[in-house]
Amino acid sequence: xxxxxxxxxxxxxxxxxxxxxxxxxxxxxxxxxxxxxxxxxxxxxxxxxxxxxxxxxxxxxxxxxxxxxxxxxxxxxxxxxxxxxxxxxxxxx
Amino acid sequence: xxxxxxxxxxxxxxxxxxxxxxxxxxxxxxxxxxxxxxxxxxxxxxxxxxxxxxxxxxxxxxxxxxxxxxxxxxxxxxxxxxxxxxxxxxxxxxxxxxxxxxxxxxxxxxxxxxxxxxxxxxxxxxxxxxxxxxxxxxxxxxxxxxxxxxxxxxxxxxxxxxxxxxxxxxxxxxxxxxxxxxxxxxxxxxxxxxxxxxxxxxxxxxxxxxxxxxxxxxxxxxxxxxxxxxxxxxxxxxxxxxxxxxxxxxxxxxxxxxxxxxxx
Numbered sequence: 001x002x003x004x005x006x007x008x009x010x011x012x013x014x015x016x017x018x019x020x021x022x023x024x025x026x027x028x029x030x031x032x033x034x035x036x037x038x039x040x041x042x043x044x045x046x047x048x049x050x051x052x053x054x055x056x057x058x059x060x061x062x063x064x065x066x067x068x069x070x071x072x073x074x075x076x077x078x079x080x081x082x083x084x085x086x087x088x089x090x091x092x093x
Numbered sequence: 094x095x096x097x098x099x100x101x102x103x104x105x106x107x108x109x110x111x112x113x114x115x116x117x118x119x120x121x122x123x124x125x126x127x128x129x130x131x132x133x134x135x136x137x138x139x140x141x142x143x144x145x146x147x148x149x150x151x152x153x154x155x156x157x158x159x160x161x162x163x164x165x166x167x168x169x170x171x172x173x174x175x176x177x178x179x180x181x182x183x184x185x186x187x188x189x190x191x192x193x194x195x196x197x198x199x200x201x202x203x204x205x206x207x208x209x210x211x212x213x214x215x216x217x218x219x220x221x222x223x224x225x226x227x228x229x230x231x232x233x234x235x236x237x238x239x240x241x242x243x244x245x246x247x248x249x250x251x252x253x254x255x256x257x258x259x260x261x262x263x264x265x266x267x268x269x270x271x272x273x274x275x276x277x278x279x280x281x282x283x284x285x286x287x288x289x290x291x292x293x294x295x296x297x298x299x300x301x302x303x304x305x306x307x308x309x310x311x312x313x314x315x316x317x318x319x320x321x322x323x324x325x326x327x328x329x330x331x332x333x334x335x336x337x338x339x340x341x342x343x344x345x346x347x348x349x350x351x352x353x354x355x356x357x
Contacts, residue, residue, distance in 0.1 A: 013275030019282055022239045026246050026286065068288055 056084040097209040099228035103244030105215030108265040113212035115312040119327030121176035125207040128177040132224040133214035137181035144308025154182040192226035199227030231260040261292035269340040293326035
């Protein structure tokens, strides 16, 4: 395959386009709650976290995904939140 | 008491019926008593795939309604002893059955057979609900396309909500040449996304079309790669540990030579 590799950059491959599109669609399908619901969850999480830390709200990412539970390998849904923390608040007490 | 396996997919045209016919036939070849059940009322097709369309007298609705006895409604396969078909009704509505009736029927069949293989209709409505009633295990058929994988994901969610917790995946119509040049999702990609266990991979194979034309499931043949893939699934169902097929097996000598020349 060596020779052809040069002409085909990996990320341009249609299977990768398919995978990305599929993952995005599934995030919404699996959250058989509406995007609005996720937004509400996101809003509440931001509100709570903000009491303890300064976070980068622009980069915050919350999604529903399916994964296998580590203990017994059973498939389960998980709410995965990626919350970039800028600074933990100082508490005087 | 036998095991009831429902073959389902959500999306139509991914090979549910072909898979059900081949798994059913394969399990019978291994010496089991098997009945394959077509629950696609109004769009019956398992009979033609099995080559038994000329023998149908009664159908699944007749049995449930008591118009005939269970034994009368079952059609004996023309090749394998121990293999039977329970055909769907062709002229009735899909509301002719409900999940409670199906649950009772499948349990009756489980008393007589080692395996009850249920072919599900496309969709996620009543026909699908009927087909999963009474199932012990679910096999999801998908193809390496966004639409099929998306529907499979939806069906997996529905199955889990009905207590069919560990559905197994069959990836059908893999084209290894396209996978290798990065233009088709590979099996690992799909398994990762769906997060379920894989029970088989079936290559895209002309032999399936040819055997379906003749009304003989491809698994009855020796040579085709797809037949080997279906046999592997059956062996796994009966509890053997079988490795996944090497799909590159069916490459011609010419393409192997090309590959040799261009790889390091």
